[in-house]
Amino acid sequence: xxxxxxxxxxxxGSAMMEALVANGHNVYALVRKTGALAGRHNIxxxxxxxxxxxxxxxxxxxxxxxIHLVGIIREQPAAGVTFxxxxxxxxxxxxxxxxxxxxxxxxxxxxxxxxxxxxxxYHRTKYEAERMVSGSGIPYVIFxxxxxxxxxxxxxxxxxxxxxxxLTPVIGDGNYRLQPVSLxxxxxxxxxxxxxxxxxxxxELGGPDALTYNAMLREIGEALNRKVRLVHAPLAIxxxxxxxxxxFPFFPITRHQLxxxxxxxxxxxxxxxxxxxxxxxxxxxxxxxEYLK
Numbered sequence: 001x002x003x004x005x006x007x008x009x010x011x012x013g014s015a016m017m018e019a020l021v022a023n024g025h026n027v028y029a030l031v032r033k034t035g036a037l038a039g040r041h042n043i044x045x046x047x048x049x050x051x052x053x054x055x056x057x058x059x060x061x062x063x064x065x066x067i068h069l070v071g072i073i074r075e076q077p078a079a080g081v082t083f084x085x086x087x088x089x090x091x092x093x094x095x096x097x098x099x100x101x102x103x104x105x106x107x108x109x110x111x112x113x114x115x116x117x118x119x120x121x122y123h124r125t126k127y128e129a130e131r132m133v134s135g136s137g138i139p140y141v142i143f144x145x146x147x148x149x150x151x152x153x154x155x156x157x158x159x160x161x162x163x164x165x166x167l168t169p170v171i172g173d174g175n176y177r178l179q180p181v182s183l184x185x186x187x188x189x190x191x192x193x194x195x196x197x198x199x200x201x202x203x204e205l206g207g208p209d210a211l212t213y214n215a216m217l218r219e220i221g222e223a224l225n226r227k228v229r230l231v232h233a234p235l236a237i238x239x240x241x242x243x244x245x246x247x248f249p250f251f252p253i254t255r256h257q258l259x260x261x262x263x264x265x266x267x268x269x270x271x272x273x274x275x276x277x278x279x280x281x282x283x284x285x286x287x288x289x290e291y292l293k
Contacts, residue, residue: 002062003194004028004103006050006094007069008043009036011152012109012186016067017043019187023195028059050090053097060101065194068094068133069109073122074254087125088132095136106140107193108133112179112204112265114144119263120256130202139199143189143273146206146265149284150183151291156220158252160292163220168228171242171253172235172262174214179206179266182282185274192277203273208281210266219285223292235262 003020007013008029017027017040027043034047048055050070060066070090075082091108098106114126133140149156162168189205211219214230221228242258245251253261274281 001064001195002026002028004030004046004056004060004063004066004098005069006030006067007071007109010069011150011154012148012183013069014152015150015183015187016069016190019191020067020194023191025191025194028063030056030059051085051093053093057097057101060097060103063101063103065105065107066094066098066103066138067107067109067190067194071109071111071126073257074249076249083121083125087129091129091132095132095138099136099138103138105194105199106133106136106138107190108140108142109190110142110144110202112144112146112206112267113260113263120259122256123260134200134202140201141193141197141199142202143186143193144202144204145181145186146179146267147181148183148186149180149287153183156180156288156292159217160220160224163217163224163226163228166229167231168217170213170217170230170232171238171258173232174217174230175212176262177210177212177264177266178216178261179210180216180284181205181207182287184287185279185281189273189277189279192279198276203276204267204269204271205273206267206271207284207287209284211284213261216284220288220292222285223289 003025005027008017020027021042028046029043030046030048034045037043037045046056046059072086110130111126113123118124130142147155218228243255246255
């Protein structure tokens with residue numbers, strides 16, 4: 001198949017394209033600058049802008065499926081990088097162009113916790129983007145993954161940096177849960193969904209273990225062979241600090257991320273996607289040992 005991919009140069013996208021090529025597919029990857037993927041076998045760069053469909057229409061017309069991965073976790077309003085522009089307008093433009101080009105399958109990256117009326121703008125816009133995909137008239141598969149871990153990830157590597165400190169700071173009691181899912185599983189499931197199977201479906205996606213934040217830190221400590229000493233900072237102190245530092249890119253957490261962390265990030269129903277596609281989920285403790293040193 002010829003498959004059009006957005007967000008291909010990112011953490012998830014790089015693994016996704018490797019999996020697509022390994023399965024014998026040709027990838028047309030939307031990039032902002034040429035040369036980002038130079039020399040990659042069976043990958044054609046499409047230099048363009050998600051918000052300018054005319055820049056990638058010709059490539060779409062050569063493809064049968066779309067994998068849409070573009071998303072942001074932190075806004076940069078001064079640069080025009082906002083949830084509204086990227087999640088909503090970008091998805092709207094791509095879905096309309098894909099429909100016009102005759103795309104027969106649209107696989108979309110959403111996020112666990114996306115829902116109508118969500119507290120965080122990140123989750124609200126992710127949900128609204130889902131509605132644009134489901135209303136496009138193209139057969140679709142939507143995945144809502146929890147935190148994705150794997151080589152080169154930001155979240156687990158950031159936690160590993162905290163674990164290496166003499167004292168590891170924790171916001172609040174640390175008993176809020178996450179259900180981290182392996183990058184390898186995510187890439188494999190997206191490829192399988194693009195190839196076939198059920199359509200017009202939305203899957204919540206987590207790993208095999210729902211872990212508290214405290215437990216994740218301890219697992220990372222075990223992987224690094226370090227004793228973890230957790231120091232819990234009261235929310236009453238941390239919230240004003242995080243809100244005040246929200247606009248600074250160097251600060252490791254935004255108010256939106258804090259909200260999502262505290263409301264938990266776990267699959268609320270059945271974790272059905274692995275069964276549907278015959279995917280064996282990688283346990284967190286095993287997966288992080290493949291890349292944490």
